[in-house]
Amino acid sequence: MIRIKDFCYWYPGQDQPALDGIDLEIPEGQFCGVVGPNGAGKSTLCYALSGFAPHFFHGTWEGELQVGKRDVPRSTLGELAGEIGLVFQNSFNQISGARFTVREEIAFGLENLGLKRKEIERRVEETLALIDLEALAERSPFALSGGQQQRVAIASILAMQPKLLVLDEPTSQLDPRGTQEVFKILDKLAGRGGTTVVLVEHKLEWLAAFADRVITFSQGRIVLDGSAKKILADEKLLKLGVGQTQFTQAAAAVQKKKFIPRSRPLPVTLKQAQKFFE
Amino acid sequence: MKLSFEGVFFTYSTGVRALDGIDLSIGSGEFVAIVGENGAGKTTLVKLLNGLLRPDGGKVVVGNWDTAEYSTAQLAGRVGFLFQNPDEQLFERAVQREVAFGPRNLGFSERKIASKSMSALKTVGLADHAEDNPYDLAPFERKLLALAATLAMDTPVLVLDEPSIGQDAAGRRRIGRILRELHTMGSTILLISHDLDFCAEYAERAVVMANGHILADGLVEKIFAQNDLLQRAAVFPPQLVRLAQALKMPTAPLKVDQFVNAYSQWHRRKKRA
Ligand SMILES: Nc1ncnc2c1ncn2[C@@H]1O[C@H](COP(=O)(O)OP(=O)(O)OP(=O)(O)O)[C@@H](O)[C@H]1O
Ligand SMILES: Nc1ncnc2c1ncn2[C@@H]1O[C@H](COP(=O)(O)OP(=O)(O)O)[C@@H](O)[C@H]1O
Numbered sequence A: 001m002i003r004i005k006d007f008c009y010w011y012p013g014q015d016q017p018a019l020d021g022i023d024l025e026i027p028e029g030q031f032c033g034v035v036g037p038n039g040a041g042k043s044t045l046c047y048a049l050s051g052f053a054p055h056f057f058h059g060t061w062e063g064e065l066q067v068g069k070r071d072v073p074r075s076t077l078g079e080l081a082g083e084i085g086l087v088f089q090n091s092f093n094q095i096s097g098a099r100f101t102v103r104e105e106i107a108f109g110l111e112n113l114g115l116k117r118k119e120i121e122r123r124v125e126e127t128l129a130l131i132d133l134e135a136l137a138e139r140s141p142f143a144l145s146g147g148q149q150q151r152v153a154i155a156s157i158l159a160m161q162p163k164l165l166v167l168d169e170p171t172s173q174l175d176p177r178g179t180q181e182v183f184k185i186l187d188k189l190a191g192r193g194g195t196t197v198v199l200v201e202h203k204l205e206w207l208a209a210f211a212d213r214v215i216t217f218s219q220g221r222i223v224l225d226g227s228a229k230k231i232l233a234d235e236k237l238l239k240l241g242v243g244q245t246q247f248t249q250a251a252a253a254v255q256k257k258k259f260i261p262r263s264r265p266l267p268v269t270l271k272q273a274q275k276f277f278e
Numbered sequence B: 001m002k003l004s005f006e007g008v009f010f011t012y013s014t015g016v017r018a019l020d021g022i023d024l025s026i027g028s029g030e031f032v033a034i035v036g037e038n039g040a041g042k043t044t045l046v047k048l049l050n051g052l053l054r055p056d057g058g059k060v061v062v063g064n065w066d067t068a069e070y071s072t073a074q075l076a077g078r079v080g081f082l083f084q085n086p087d088e089q090l091f092e093r094a095v096q097r098e099v100a101f102g103p104r105n106l107g108f109s110e111r112k113i114a115s116k117s118m119s120a121l122k123t124v125g126l127a128d129h130a131e132d133n134p135y136d137l138a139p140f141e142r143k144l145l146a147l148a149a150t151l152a153m154d155t156p157v158l159v160l161d162e163p164s165i166g167q168d169a170a171g172r173r174r175i176g177r178i179l180r181e182l183h184t185m186g187s188t189i190l191l192i193s194h195d196l197d198f199c200a201e202y203a204e205r206a207v208v209m210a211n212g213h214i215l216a217d218g219l220v221e222k223i224f225a226q227n228d229l230l231q232r233a234a235v236f237p238p239q240l241v242r243l244a245q246a247l248k249m250p251t252a253p254l255k256v257d258q259f260v261n262a263y264s265q266w267h268r269r270k271k272r273a
């Protein structure tokens, strides 16, 4: 689905590339988590995947970046809109402001895709139900709490049903139940729906439970790549500033005290941790 | 400085009742976490403390001031406020000016303004960015800048609305340390966060909100161990508490070292038995 070869990207006027020789292939239907310290290039990867770098941010690039059959940096944002959805890191900026209600806000992107009225209505209702926004449908998207606004931002992209979903810290303001719900939705879309999901997320516990794979960024490069459970247990994450779940930290600390043999692999989920300590 | 909400109601102009009878008092120097579902009323509640919103019933008291009798500018000298969205807070063209804005409005001397703002920038790790434009900063840096602007005002009360969002592990730890330091110095701290692991590590008392009400209020170790209660507010216990529960350990550890100690004891006891 995604094929990136030796891709570099420079923001305008920068000598240092924000993406520095990225090689990455992601198969269709994979749920791929992205972690890394602040400033590592996670958001820039999201912009590159969705064409916002270079089409919105300008700057220069080299290498290859394909999504499906599309050559992303050589396509227009208009061509990409229906195929690749991006949920921005800052949901406050995602609300278009062009419409009066949450329902209309979600319909807005679909209208731009040129869908038929009936289809738009169907998708809007489906999405409102999916992400628990029915009670807020008639409210103004600006008269909402931070977390409610973030839900609207996610919903307006989900409604477009892109083949590739790119989400940049989409749960940062969601309550824990809302976070879990979003992970479940993404898991379903990836598993049965064949949607490819690229998710930047600091909440490692949920990545461990749901993602197929985790890639780790540092200074514009991919430094670790593998199954979610393997990467999240890797102690290099500590040095990189990504941190680890408290399950993993507690397990490592107990191993140091020699209550549990070193050979036992570190847990990253609650279930694994329970087994580890029993 | 102590705070109190007495029978407080608030309804937005859209007709949404965001606070539905809130009674809460917070002692001077307490470190309180406010948790609960999206839309519970957390942000609305704390915005009453500095007059950004005014209650339509009840009384909000900051120290010995009934907020009804004071302007937002006056209250800003007592209550420092980190916004959930830094865009609501940042509007200057240089980082340095942004941080100096609050202290200048409070009428600090130029010397005090310079020293407070520089030390606040150092504390959050943005000293190297003093000359930059806030709009060129990354989102996580904008949040830290907003925190510096709040710290520079040197208020006895600090309200932090979701300070750790968008921060990596190092950033979360830095913010946690800043809060702990302020707490030891006697500041009264209100921390709103969905990150219960973070709250567990730093706060002493927890207030759980849902639907404009306070569902529960008490010591963090008591409140964060009550799954059913937290569930009603769309929240799960911290990771270590859930782990201890899964292992049927008799304690609710809040930090990794507490877990390790509790586990060591429990392990020894189990071995003997
Ligand atoms: N500007 C506004 N105008 C109208 N209603 C609002 C406004 N801001 C918030 N509300 C509503 O008031 C209620 C409480 O919102 P508030 O922002 O206080 O919640 P919160 O607990 O801070 O939630 P979150 O965790 O999502 O930040 C919600 O029903 C919300 O939709
Ligand atoms: N709009 C921009 N203009 C210039 N530089 C930027 C811009 N956005 C990000 N950068 C820089 O690119 C690098 C990667 O940033 P980013 O992709 O936002 O990282 P992350 O999302 O991992 O925190 C950083 O050095 C950052 O300062």
Ligand SMILES: [Mg+2]
Residues within 6 Å of the ligand: A042, A043, A044, A089, A168
């Ligand atoms: Mg980012």
Ligand SMILES: [Mg+2]
Residues within 6 Å of the ligand: A145, A146, A147, B042, B043, B044, B084, B161
């Ligand atoms: Mg809020």
